Amino acid sequence: MIFMHSSRQTRTSGRRRALTGTMAAALLAITLILTGCGATGVPADANTSGSTATPSPAGDGTASGNSAGPSDALAGEEPALDLPDPAGIEGPSSAETVAEILPIEDPQTPELPVTVTDHGGQEVTVSSTDRILALDLYGTFSDIVTGLGLGDRLVGRTSSDTSPAMADLPLVTSGGHDLNAEAILSLRPTVVLADTTLGPPEVYDQLRAAGVTLVMFDPDRGLETNEDIMARVAQTLGVPEAGAALIERYDAEMETAQARIEALVPDDEADLVSAAILYVRGTAGIFFVMGSDSGGDVVESVGALNSAERAGITGTKPANAEALAALNPDVILVMTDGLESTGGLAGLLERPGVAQTTAGQKQRIVDVPDGQLMSYGPRTPQALVALAEALYNPEGLQ
Structure with missing residues (x-):
């Protein structure tokens, strides 16, 4: 656009x-x-x-x-x-x-479990959104989670999440933008939203091996994909109606x-x-x-x-x-x-x-x-x- x-x-x-x-x-x-x-x-x-x-x-x-x-x-x-x-x-x-970002009005309560096929072709069932980690280079996922009304469930942050509201959350990246598997596992996340913009990729293998519910998303970003990524995150977290409301608000703002x-x-x-x-x-x-x-x-x-x-x-x-x-x-x-x-x-x-x-x-x-x-x-x-x-x-x- x-x-x-x-x-x-x-x-x-x-x-x-x-x-x-x-x-x-x-x-x-x-x-x-x-x-x-x-x-x-x-x-x-x-x-x-x-x-x-x-x-x-x-x-x-x-x-x-x-x-x-x-x-x-x-x-x-x-x-x-x-x-x-x-x-x-x-x-x-x-x-x-x-x-x-302020959450939408009257946020939806997650309807779980939800089974999705992620960007890597993995079929993942999300059973709990009580403890969410949102991991990407741009801070997009944490913004979306907050907009959906689930920001209080975020339990950690990356160096890209510079929002004052997240300042006191534990940092799970080290050396700039490298994910720290030990730091992530210590937070006991019930669901992790991620893409390949942060690495190393071995960290994601470690999370899966530890039984963490990990959902991978398309790393591409653009004005033409904004609505799609918001809808996909909302679906994954069991709040599709909240996703539709967030997109409607976004369209009006655009x-x-x-x-x-x-x-x-x-x-x-x-x-x-x-x-x-x-x-x-x-x-x-x-x-x-x-x-x-x-x-x-x-x-x-x-x-x-x-x-x-x-x-x-x-x-x-x-x-x-x-x-x-x-x-x-x-x-x-x-x-x-x-x-x-x-x-x-x-x-x-x-x-x-x-x-x-x-x-x-x-x-x-x-x-x-x-x-x-x-x-x-x-x-x-x-x-x-x-x-x-x-x-x-x-x-x-x-």
């Missing part, structure tokens, strides 16, 4: 189809980088490289429990916006951290998010800015361009032009001076923790080639909380709006 004004829908329809078709590949590439990270977030192939909460788009207090902020207009009709020319904006900005983003994006395609996603960790060689099929396409969901696509860059490439010159984006998107790890704005601009780009010359760097840049699940509408606000309305965030 790409959010564009109707006046540009015809000439951007190809980009709309491209985004939904390639988002899975984008997530896979990011997964390969992040799952190679250790405690410092450094990819295993490092030597190869040369708050405020955003309010709920639904604006009804029941959608996500977000507090007031720059997107209050999403509660009703979009007002006329006096926005600066995106190409003329200078200086860094930060996408706001979206608020936590509709109002689209209206907000369309109000921010310039009508004239000539006024659109180009953007590129850079993955950076530390001050050494951990610096990558996310290509058009491995993360760069996400910028199209907020109406920006995909610099990686225009430069013909695919996959995940070292962000050397040559690659950055080919990209020459108007805006650079980075993860917040990554930006901090490289010495902030000053440290990023010292990287070879960054200061020579249009974005570098204008210091037009937008940092996005790590869990939001590729956020999927119930918080997707809020995450997209937060990114769009940082791109087009940074003064409104101050």
Whole structure:
């Protein structure tokens, strides 16, 4: 799904189809980088490289429990916006951290047992949801469990689960994103929801051998699969009606998010800015361009032009001076923790080639909380709006 004004829908329809078709590949590439990270977030192939909460788009207090902020207009009709020319904006900005998920109203009591066939082809019977573990790289599963009204049954968390509500839960990952089988088993989970974005895979074999009820899901993420994964998690936990209610709420939020983003994006395609996603960790060689099929396409969901696509860059490439010159984006998107790890704005601009780009010359760097840049699940509408606000309305965030 790409959010564009109707006046540009015809000439951007190809980009709309491209985004939904390639988002899975984008997530896979990011997964390969992040799952190679250790405690410092450094990819295993490092030597190869040369708050405020955003309010709920639904604006009804029941959608996500977000507090007031720059997107209050999403509660009703979009007002006329006096926005600066995106190409003329200078200086860094930060996408706001979206608020936590509130459970749907009147959550359903699980109806168990439930037998499902998981992504790996295993037939699994879920007999209890009293103690749930939700394990994936993006925190999608824990968000869905919370939205379904079962958040109080979560007994542990991964390093990707940064919600304040989960802060006191025991951590079951170590060394960054590696699962710790002993830590998981010590929590005595009655059901574990997982996919292959976290590993090592031997941990899942250990859980099965110990008799743990383990349900594996498709690791692909994307706007086109969001509803399906919510429905599958709900079915697995015996709350299909709650799943339908969560999806209905999500659809309403996506509709109002689209209206907000369309109000921010310039009508004239000539006024659109180009953007590129850079993955950076530390001050050494951990610096990558996310290509058009491995993360760069996400910028199209907020109406920006995909610099990686225009430069013909695919996959995940070292962000050397040559690659950055080919990209020459108007805006650079980075993860917040990554930006901090490289010495902030000053440290990023010292990287070879960054200061020579249009974005570098204008210091037009937008940092996005790590869990939001590729956020999927119930918080997707809020995450997209937060990114769009940082791109087009940074003064409104101050």
